[in-house]
Structures are given as structure tokens and as C-alpha cells.
Amino acid sequence: MELPSLSELEQAAAIVYSVIQPTPQYAWPLLNEELGVETWVKHENHTPTGAFKARGPLVYIDRLLEREPGVKGVIAATRGNHGQSVALGARRNGLVATIVVPRGNSVEKNAAMRGFGATLVEHGSDFNESREHALALAERDGLHMVPSCHPDIVAGVASYWLELFRAQPGIDLVLVPIGQGSGISAAIAARAALGLDVQIVGVVSAHAPAYALSFAAGRSVDAPVSTVLADGVACRVPEQTSLDLILREVDDIITVTDDEVARAMRLYYTCTHNLAEGAGAAALAGALQLRDQGRLRARRLGLPLTGGNVDAAVFGAILRQA
Structure with a gap:
């Protein structure tokens, strides 16, 4: 980088x-x-x-829409804070957000992500399995995958x-x-x-x-x-x-x-x-x-x-x- x-x-x-x-x-x-x-x-x-993660996706999604104005929705994998931040950035820009979390994730973080307007998908036993599933959903549904680090x-x-x-x-x-x-x-x-x-x-x-x-x-x-x-x-x-x-x-x-x-x-x-x-x-x-x-x-x-x-x-x- x-x-x-x-x-x-x-x-x-x-x-x-x-x-x-x-x-x-x-x-x-x-x-x-x-x-x-x-x-x-x-x-x-x-x-x-x-x-702290609230800050990053705001910049990422703002610049994403400059590069690709046709984006309709975003998806991300998370244990919680990244997902809330992606949902916040998506809502600010009128985009739908899908968030994939591991099974057994924090109940209150899940509720917060839904509160910011995200559709929640529970899949996998850890973050990496959730990430692999999010990548598959992104390809299937035509969503943009927001990475954890960029x-x-x-x-x-x-x-x-x-x-x-x-x-x-x-x-x-x-x-x-x-x-x-x-x-x-x-x-x-x-x-x-x-x-x-x-x-x-x-x-x-x-x-x-x-x-x-x-x-x-x-x-x-x-x-x-x-x-x-x-x-x-x-x-x-x-x-x-x-x-x-x-x-x-x-x-x-x-x-x-x-x-x-x-x-x-x-x-x-x-x-x-x-x-x-x-x-x-x-x-x-x-x-x-x-x-x-x-x-x-x-x-x-x-x-x-x-x-x-x-x-x-x-x-x-x-x-x-x-």
C-alpha cells in the first residue's frame, strides 16, 4: 500500500x-x-x-460512487463494527447494504447493523468463512464487496x-x-x-x-x-x-x-x-x-x-x- x-x-x-x-x-x-x-x-x-470503523466506509463508498456511479448495493463481511459502518455509508448514499456475519455473532451488534438499515445474513463459524460467503453473494447478486482494509x-x-x-x-x-x-x-x-x-x-x-x-x-x-x-x-x-x-x-x-x-x-x-x-x-x-x-x-x-x-x-x- x-x-x-x-x-x-x-x-x-x-x-x-x-x-x-x-x-x-x-x-x-x-x-x-x-x-x-x-x-x-x-x-x-x-x-x-x-x-472507529465508522470513518473508513464513508470515504470508500463516496469514492466508489465517483468511480462506479451505477452501483446499486454493497455487501461486506464483519463481526459487527465494519458492518455498521458500511450500512451507515450505504444509507447516506441511498444504497442497499447486505452484511454477512458468523453464526453466534454479538446479538447487540447484529441489532445495530439492522438499525442502520442493513440486511443481515448469518453464515460460517468465523469471519473468514463469512467473507467467503459474502464474496459468493456479491457475484451472484451483483453487489459491490466492501473490503475490510483498502x-x-x-x-x-x-x-x-x-x-x-x-x-x-x-x-x-x-x-x-x-x-x-x-x-x-x-x-x-x-x-x-x-x-x-x-x-x-x-x-x-x-x-x-x-x-x-x-x-x-x-x-x-x-x-x-x-x-x-x-x-x-x-x-x-x-x-x-x-x-x-x-x-x-x-x-x-x-x-x-x-x-x-x-x-x-x-x-x-x-x-x-x-x-x-x-x-x-x-x-x-x-x-x-x-x-x-x-x-x-x-x-x-x-x-x-x-x-x-x-x-x-x-x-x-x-x-x-x-
């Missing part, structure tokens, strides 16, 4: 801001105390879909990194959850466009370690998925476009367990009273792990709270564990 210029990122941001206002970043005193470092949380849980999606997502880096230019380390790679690719793009010296460390689930194994091997490595909490990073097969960029630009990738994610979800709630879904708390889980290992070396830390779409029953059980 060729990194976009600052001008190109700002053009994408203008599309995002026609629908979504910039989200806040806060340094929460109790969280600073817990981590022992000044920490800026970027609240992407405050977008209209409750997650330069236009990355450009849209990068708008939140521009906001954070410009608001707090002294940040020298960011931890970024990796699902299909649009979030970390966007961090890389914004860092390069602004000419910053910021260390970027990816965070994946220890129960979905494909990107961590691929980073260590220097090539794509598939891995089974068994995470219960971090469905937003439940990737079995790395996205090659984002993996190539990660291998070239990312400083490290660490893994966190579901127990560590649950701990981070509780900490976000007690320190900030914000809900974080599993993937949304993964960056904080990574920061806690680095702190516990004596490896959290930063003057100013940036953590994206990438989403807050967690089912009430799941979150209630996590709070009760405390």
Missing part, C-alpha cells in the same frame, strides 16, 4: 466530517496513575456507530489519528489493536504524513495470533481463532495489504489474553466510566502488560479506545468477575 500524502488524508477527513464530528481525547487521572505514564485515550467509542478506508480511519497527533504532538508511543489492519495502517499513514517520530506497536489477541506470528515470521501465517471477548480482532488469515505495511513500518506486535482484555475493560470502566468492547480495550491490555513487565517506556502514551459495542450480558459478567 502506498502511503497517502497529508493533502490526501485531509481530503478524506473532509468526507468523514460531513457525517462525524472529531472525537475527544482525554488524559484520565486514574488511568495515568494506574499506568504510571501520561496517557491520552482517543475515544472512538464516541462515533455514531460506537467504533487505501480509501485507511485514509478515512487516519482522520482520527490526525486528530490525536495534532492535539497531543508529544505522544511518542501508540498501541493499536489489529483486526484486519485498517486501524494500524491508518496510524502509520498519519505518522508519515505529519513527519512524526512515534513508535507504533500492534496488539492482537493471544487467541487469534495470526498477525503476531506473521510479524515474527516475516510472512503471512494463518492461525486458529478461539478468543471469546475480542471478536473485533478475531482474524484467522492476515490481510496481505495491511500485513505488507505492518512488516515494513510497525515496531512490534504483542499478544494479550482474554483475561488481560477483561481486566482492561474493567479498568476503563472504573477509571473513565466508558464502555470498551474486547477489541476496544486491547490497547490498554497491552499497556498494562508492558507496565507489568517493566517495558512501558514512554513519556506520553496514546491509546485508541476503538469501540464500545459490547453486549450488556457480556459486560455485566466481566464486571462481576472483579
Whole structure:
């Protein structure tokens, strides 16, 4: 993937801001105390879909219609947040949206996608099986398949990194959850466009370690998925476009367990009273792990709270564990 210029990122941001206002970043005193470092949380849980992914498909669909004005409908595979975002972008442009999710997907994320006007199809046991089915439906029904990671999606997502880096230019380390790679690719793009010296460390689930194994091997490595909490990073097969960029630009990738994610979800709630879904708390889980290992070396830390779409029953059980 060729990194976009600052001008190109700002053009994408203008599309995002026609629908979504910039989200806040806060340094929460109790969280600073817990981590022992000044920490800026970027609240992407405050977008209209409750997650950072709202930004990318707005840009993708806007530019798709410039290239292919005859498109009547779009389709995507998701565990939830990408699907809500595709549905939002489709509704804004008068398109029908079909979203394919794995069986047993989050009940509340499914409801939210339907709320944005999407037709939901449940198929497969994981994201990759859903994706294969979505591709088949796209061909059968003449729908445009919206990918999880694409330069236009990355450009849209990068708008939140521009906001954070410009608001707090002294940040020298960011931890970024990796699902299909649009979030970390966007961090890389914004860092390069602004000419910053910021260390970027990816965070994946220890129960979905494909990107961590691929980073260590220097090539794509598939891995089974068994995470219960971090469905937003439940990737079995790395996205090659984002993996190539990660291998070239990312400083490290660490893994966190579901127990560590649950701990981070509780900490976000007690320190900030914000809900974080599993993937949304993964960056904080990574920061806690680095702190516990004596490896959290930063003057100013940036953590994206990438989403807050967690089912009430799941979150209630996590709070009760405390």
C-alpha cells in the first residue's frame, strides 16, 4: 500500500466530517496513575456507530460512487463494527447494504447493523468463512464487496489519528489493536504524513495470533481463532495489504489474553466510566502488560479506545468477575 500524502488524508477527513464530528481525547487521572505514564485515550467509542470503523466506509463508498456511479448495493463481511459502518455509508448514499456475519455473532451488534438499515445474513463459524460467503453473494447478486482494509478506508480511519497527533504532538508511543489492519495502517499513514517520530506497536489477541506470528515470521501465517471477548480482532488469515505495511513500518506486535482484555475493560470502566468492547480495550491490555513487565517506556502514551459495542450480558459478567 502506498502511503497517502497529508493533502490526501485531509481530503478524506473532509468526507468523514460531513457525517462525524472529531472525537475527544482525554488524559484520565486514574488511568495515568494506574499506568504510571501520561496517557491520552482517543475515544472512538464516541462515533455514531460506537467504533472507529465508522470513518473508513464513508470515504470508500463516496469514492466508489465517483468511480462506479451505477452501483446499486454493497455487501461486506464483519463481526459487527465494519458492518455498521458500511450500512451507515450505504444509507447516506441511498444504497442497499447486505452484511454477512458468523453464526453466534454479538446479538447487540447484529441489532445495530439492522438499525442502520442493513440486511443481515448469518453464515460460517468465523469471519473468514463469512467473507467467503459474502464474496459468493456479491457475484451472484451483483453487489459491490466492501473490503475490510483498502487505501480509501485507511485514509478515512487516519482522520482520527490526525486528530490525536495534532492535539497531543508529544505522544511518542501508540498501541493499536489489529483486526484486519485498517486501524494500524491508518496510524502509520498519519505518522508519515505529519513527519512524526512515534513508535507504533500492534496488539492482537493471544487467541487469534495470526498477525503476531506473521510479524515474527516475516510472512503471512494463518492461525486458529478461539478468543471469546475480542471478536473485533478475531482474524484467522492476515490481510496481505495491511500485513505488507505492518512488516515494513510497525515496531512490534504483542499478544494479550482474554483475561488481560477483561481486566482492561474493567479498568476503563472504573477509571473513565466508558464502555470498551474486547477489541476496544486491547490497547490498554497491552499497556498494562508492558507496565507489568517493566517495558512501558514512554513519556506520553496514546491509546485508541476503538469501540464500545459490547453486549450488556457480556459486560455485566466481566464486571462481576472483579
